[in-house]
Structures are given as structure tokens and as C-alpha cells.
Amino acid sequence: MRPDTLGVIGLGAIGGSVAWRAASAGVRVIGYSNVPREGVTAARLGALHDVATSVRQLVHAADLIVLAAPPGANLDLLARWGEVVAGRGALLTDVTSVKRPIIELATRHGLARCFAGSHPFAGTHVQGFAAARTDLLRGAVVYVTAVPDGEDAAREVADFWESVFEAQVVRLDAAVHDERLARTSHLPQAVASALASALARQSRRGVSFGPGARDMTRLAAGSVDMWRDLLLLNRAAVLDAIEEFECEVGTLRRALEDGDPDGLASWLAVGARWRRAMD
């Protein structure tokens, strides 16, 4: 679908970019942020046509609503407003990078007709509307997950991403999505934070860090609240991924303890081969 009026709740890097791109593509966009100056900035720059003064006002004015608040808040918003949206015959989606909890919530609340989950696979560790870009999501991979019996809503939501964002929509079961993202996104984030913590506890003044250490910890600068929510919402899959990672670190540690050059080289070669193939 191409909505007449798109409503975006949460105007951070992702929500702001959704609004901005849609407004640039000629869709009327209204936005709401609980940080009022984000809405003012977004409107001044042309990412919004109107700033809603409340979620209620936005929910009653839009025919497609994108929940782009922090992960926990998106769940609360769906629980509170889902039935109102359903009653109006409008549609809802979200942009959270964990899909099972919100799909389960939508199922429990009987929202199959009005809700499908989305996860645009793009991001930045910079927070707020300042990190929004008109083209951040253009051509991005967007995962779309349906509620059971929610095929029609999922088709409409997928069409929104394709028609307005030229997105590559990938339809995925919520559990498969969350297991996959535990590896491709949540584990790298957890590892960056663990490395940053280890270096933080060690580092003394005057120590130089090169581009390697900087790149390896960049993600750790991201939103603490968002990552607390995401890691907990996906904790079973994240714990599995952490266990697999700890097993690799253990293999490395034993090769070093044993002073085993061949074992170390063949272990290093696994990651090197995989990573070189990515470029």
C-alpha cells in the first residue's frame, strides 16, 4: 500500500528516516516524538508535514502507522492502540529488530488484520533525529513478519516498503528472524560492548588505540536502553549465539596455551576465509 497519511511514532535515526523518505516520495507524513524538539526539527527540515501533539491524535489521523519508538515502548504502544487502529481499518507496523515478542503480542490481542512486523536492516550507533537521512533505508533489506492469519496485512506492509523505499523485502517467520538476527546483529553488538568494557577497565591515560580497536568497539557507543531491551527480548537466541562465540574464544585460548602454531593458523584461517569472501 501507499498510504494517504503515514504516521510515525518515534523520530530517531530509523523513525526519522522512514518519515523523511516517505515525505520526499510525496506521502503526507505526521510524526510524534516524546522529545518535542525532534518533531520540530523534523518538520522544519521537511521530514514531516505535521507534528502530532499526542499519540491519540496521530493514531486517529493516519492510515498506516509505523512504531519506531524504543523496543519496549513499541510493545506498549501496540498493546494500547492496536484495537483502536483495527477499529478504524488502518494498518500498523513496527521497526524493532526483534520480532517474536511483538508478533506474539499482536496474536494475543487479535490484531492479525491490522498488524505485520517490519525490521528495516539498517542502522547507526548515532541516536536521535540527527542521525536520520532521507536515504538511510532506501534500497535496504526489510524483513517483514506476519501474524498467523495476517497474510493480507503483511502483503500491504511489504508493498509499502517496496513502493516507497525501493526496499528488498524478505518475508521471514518471526522465530527464524530472531535466531538469524541474534547472530548477524545482536552478537556483534554484545561482543563490541564486551570488548569496550574490557578495554575501559584496563585503559590508562595516553594509551593509543588504532583503527582496528576503534572499529571493534564502535557499536558499543549505541543506545544503552535500546540494546538492553533488544538483548533481553531476544535473550534465548542471543544466549545460544554467545555460547557459540565463547566456544570459539575457548579454541583460541587453548591453541595459545598449548603454543600450537598449526592449530592457531587453521583456526584463524576459518574466519579469514569467511570474511574475505564477504568483500
Place this chain on the structure above:
Amino acid sequence: MRPDTLGVIGLGAIGGSVAWRAASAGVRVIGYSNVPREGVTAARLGALHDVATSVRQLVHAADLIVLAAPPGANLDLLARWGEVVAGRGALLTDVTSVKRPIIELATRHGLARCFAGSHPFAGTHVQGFAAARTDLLRGAVVYVTAVPDGEDAAREVADFWESVFEAQVVRLDAAVHDERLARTSHLPQAVASALASALARQSRRGVSFGPGARDMTRLAAGSVDMWRDLLLLNRAAVLDAIEEFECEVGTLRRALEDGDPDGLASWLAVGARWRRAMD
């Protein structure tokens, strides 16, 4: 010192960049690589004035020799040629990112008058002369470590980096250097390889990795042989650093197992605060 003739053994990213910058600064440079086409390319691009056909020829022609071969090869070269260089009254340094083994070797061979260790703190995961740049080391931090009673040689070597590379020389004891680098460089490398290995063993066709996962594994594409040598040469300090890192991963795992949002948030905040302060 500003050498009349600089000899560079090993023409990869670092050795090639040493040669190229020195040649650009008007120093006569001869080079040797056991990959002959690297020498030909370097000479054609103006990074070298002459290609030596053997290490012996180079050692007899230069008044400062930079060992820029892989870490293990630099140790072998110092053991084989150190006394020849000392007999000629010339100077030697190396560019290995682990300093204790080569300082211990130079001490055992009585090379205090002719050798000091160097470690230009710059690099790239791309290998070979193709990754060399005239300005890769310009203005870089260069660690210089002296052999006991080797103060004169260390001063000459430090002066070489300052005068030809405008480097920021940091004089450091070899053991302190190696403990520091275990955290700032070798641990990030080990973590990148462990993450790449974990993802390699999981990944199926069609799975998308975003910029976060790409950045977090970029280092894993580096030279397997070089990193095998470096991690083993610095293994005591690297094992300590890995243990500290495993401890952080364990803290995260327990916070997730316990479903502890406050513990998780305060743990994430340690790394976030440290990393944000770096930018």
C-alpha cells in the same frame, strides 16, 4: 639519523610504506622482498631506487636497515645478520608489533650498539605492497624500545622516525609495550577472528550482514601467518587480555540468564561511556 642509504627487507603494507615515504623525502632506498614482483612494482612506482637481489647485498649497502618481513622472519634475519651489520657500524631496526622477543634476541646476540626495536602503530588488514602508501606512517605513533645499554642506537632510530616520518615517537620498555599492545591491538584482532569463526560456522546462504557485523569482523581478513606469529610471540599477555575479555562476556551472559535489565544496562553503560569518550 637520516640515513644516506636505507635498506628495507620486506615490502608489504608497512615495509612498502617505509620505503616509499623515505624515498619521497629524498633518502636513497633499496629494498628486498622474497616476492620478486613486489620489488619490481615498488621500484616502478618510485618507492625504491634499487631492488637488492639478496639480503646479503642489501645488508652490505645500507647504513640503516628496517626489518619489515613477517614477525618470525624478522627474528631469523636479526639472528643471521645482526653481527654483520654491527661489524659495518650500520644500524638495524624492525617494525614488528611485539617487541620483547626481538629485544631479548638482540640482547643475547650483543647487538645493543646496532639495534633498537620499532613499532609504527598503523596498519591495514590488506596485505602486500598494494596496501603501501607514501603517507601511511606519516605523523604516526611509533613505539621505540631499546636493548639494555642500547640507548644510543634507540636515539638514532627515534630520530629517523621523527625526521623522515614526522612521527610521534613514544619510548617504551618492551614488556610494557607488549602488555599494552595485547589490549589495544592483539585482543581486538583475536575477538574479530573469534566472531568471524562463530559466524562462519553458522551462516547460511542469503543471510545479510550489516555494517556492524562487517566492521566487527574486518580484522579477521588479515594475514593468518602474521597473526599466528604475533599472537604466539605475545601469548602470555594475550592470554591475560583474553581472560579479562571472557570475564566481561561472562558478566553479560549472567545478566541475560538472570533477565536482569538493570545489571545489563549498567554493564552496557561502561563500554558506551568509554567508547563515546574516544570520539
